[in-house]
Every structure is written in structure tokens, then in C-alpha cells.
Amino acid sequence: MTTIYATLGVQSDATLDDIKQAYRRAAMKWHPDRNPGREAEAYAAFQEIREAYAILSDAEQRRVYDEVFAQEMQRWQTERDAQEAQEREAQRERERIAQEHYEKMVAVAMRFADDDHSRDVLFGVLLGRDCEAELAARIADSVWALQEARRASVVTAEVPDTEVASTPEATQPQHQPSAFESFWQGLFGLRQ
Incomplete structure (x- = not known):
């Protein structure tokens, strides 16, 4: 599962300055004008980068994202553990x-x-x-x-x-x- 932190190439404890620098680097790399012949791919990546920056640069949106992400990761881990337990039980059977x-x-x-x-x-x-x-x-x-x-x-x-x-x-x-x-x-x- 790709996080918006990974989209920008920063860690989840990155400072606002780290996020701004990562955004500038990623935006320059994936700007559609800098990727001739790959405009569609660059445009999609550029949009993801902009959306990630919009959330991570706003403290309240970042807090909400972190909480929701943590809850979803916990739910995903619980489901994965349950599925693995079912598979182990099926194998034993x-x-x-x-x-x-x-x-x-x-x-x-x-x-x-x-x-x-x-x-x-x-x-x-x-x-x-x-x-x-x-x-x-x-x-x-x-x-x-x-x-x-x-x-x-x-x-x-x-x-x-x-x-x-x-x-x-x-x-x-x-x-x-x-x-x-x-x-x-x-x-x-x-x-x-």
C-alpha cells in the first residue's frame, strides 16, 4: 500500500520543510513539460504529487490522514492475521x-x-x-x-x-x- 509520504519520497515524521523540498524535487521530475513522450504518465504522477502535498502541507489534514491511515493499517493487519489463521487451519485440516x-x-x-x-x-x-x-x-x-x-x-x-x-x-x-x-x-x- 503506497502512502502519500511515499509519493513525495519522505518519511512519516518529515518536517514541513522536508515536505516542501520533496514536493519541489518530485514536481520538477514529473512535470509534464519535462517528460516529452510520457506526458500522460507524467501528468498522472504530477497530480498524485500535488494531492499528497496538499494534504501533508496542511497540519489538520495531515493529522486526519495519519489517524485514518493508522486505523486502516490496523484493520488491514487484523484481516490479514485472520486470513492467515484460516489458511493455517485449512492446511492442518x-x-x-x-x-x-x-x-x-x-x-x-x-x-x-x-x-x-x-x-x-x-x-x-x-x-x-x-x-x-x-x-x-x-x-x-x-x-x-x-x-x-x-x-x-x-x-x-x-x-x-x-x-x-x-x-x-x-x-x-x-x-x-x-x-x-x-x-x-x-x-x-x-x-x-
């Missing part, structure tokens, strides 16, 4: 809805994974539930990785220690990701 949707989609995928459906089935089910393709792929990958980790831990728990020790793989140290690590890696696509 969108995030809450997105989180609920995400949790619902993970629960659906887990239910189908528990029924031994493949990763592609999980992906298709999520797409059928209005889940965006990218999110559906991440969830399907994560849940499928979690199910695979669960199955692997069940299989290793069922194999006797003597059988595991006799396999060549058992002699080499290997890091088996936990169910949480598999889920996390699948969810965010992080691989080591």
Missing part, C-alpha cells in the same frame, strides 16, 4: 485428512496382505479405493515387504538350528532386516 486416508489405506493393504494376496493385488485394491498411484505403490511395496519379513522370520523359526548351521549361507554373516526395517524401507524407498 488437509494434513489431518491426508493422514487419515493414509492410515486407512495401510490398514486395507495389511488386511489383504494377511490373506496372502500378492503385492500387485494390494496395489490394485488400493487403486480401487481412490488411492493415488504413487502412494498406492509405496504402501503396497511397504506392506508386501513387511509380510515377506514376517514369513521369513516364521520360516527361520521353524528350521532347527542344526539345519541352519549346515547351510553355506549360515557360515557367512548376513543382516536380516527386521519387520520394521522392511516396512520402513518399502514405505520410503530407502535401500542400503
Whole structure:
């Protein structure tokens, strides 16, 4: 918002002498006779300068302008703060809805994974539930990785220690990701 102080190029605490000097400089710069080829633009600027000077050179008009301007700035700031608060609340609500949707989609995928459906089935089910393709792929990958980790831990728990020790793989140290690590890696696509 441009103030009449800015139109003259002075601060709001400028003295009357400062205002007169600024008016003379601005009037010389924007006088239509000094701006050939830009007469219309110069005339409009010159009119604004004259109006600003008329208000600021009169003590009573300047006082009224300052009061009205301060009130309008306060009203504008209040409206702006309220609008920003509404936008923040709307953003929080969108995030809450997105989180609920995400949790619902993970629960659906887990239910189908528990029924031994493949990763592609999980992906298709999520797409059928209005889940965006990218999110559906991440969830399907994560849940499928979690199910695979669960199955692997069940299989290793069922194999006797003597059988595991006799396999060549058992002699080499290997890091088996936990169910949480598999889920996390699948969810965010992080691989080591």
C-alpha cells in the first residue's frame, strides 16, 4: 500500500520543510513539460504529487490522514492475521485428512496382505479405493515387504538350528532386516 509520504519520497515524521523540498524535487521530475513522450504518465504522477502535498502541507489534514491511515493499517493487519489463521487451519485440516486416508489405506493393504494376496493385488485394491498411484505403490511395496519379513522370520523359526548351521549361507554373516526395517524401507524407498 503506497502512502502519500511515499509519493513525495519522505518519511512519516518529515518536517514541513522536508515536505516542501520533496514536493519541489518530485514536481520538477514529473512535470509534464519535462517528460516529452510520457506526458500522460507524467501528468498522472504530477497530480498524485500535488494531492499528497496538499494534504501533508496542511497540519489538520495531515493529522486526519495519519489517524485514518493508522486505523486502516490496523484493520488491514487484523484481516490479514485472520486470513492467515484460516489458511493455517485449512492446511492442518488437509494434513489431518491426508493422514487419515493414509492410515486407512495401510490398514486395507495389511488386511489383504494377511490373506496372502500378492503385492500387485494390494496395489490394485488400493487403486480401487481412490488411492493415488504413487502412494498406492509405496504402501503396497511397504506392506508386501513387511509380510515377506514376517514369513521369513516364521520360516527361520521353524528350521532347527542344526539345519541352519549346515547351510553355506549360515557360515557367512548376513543382516536380516527386521519387520520394521522392511516396512520402513518399502514405505520410503530407502535401500542400503
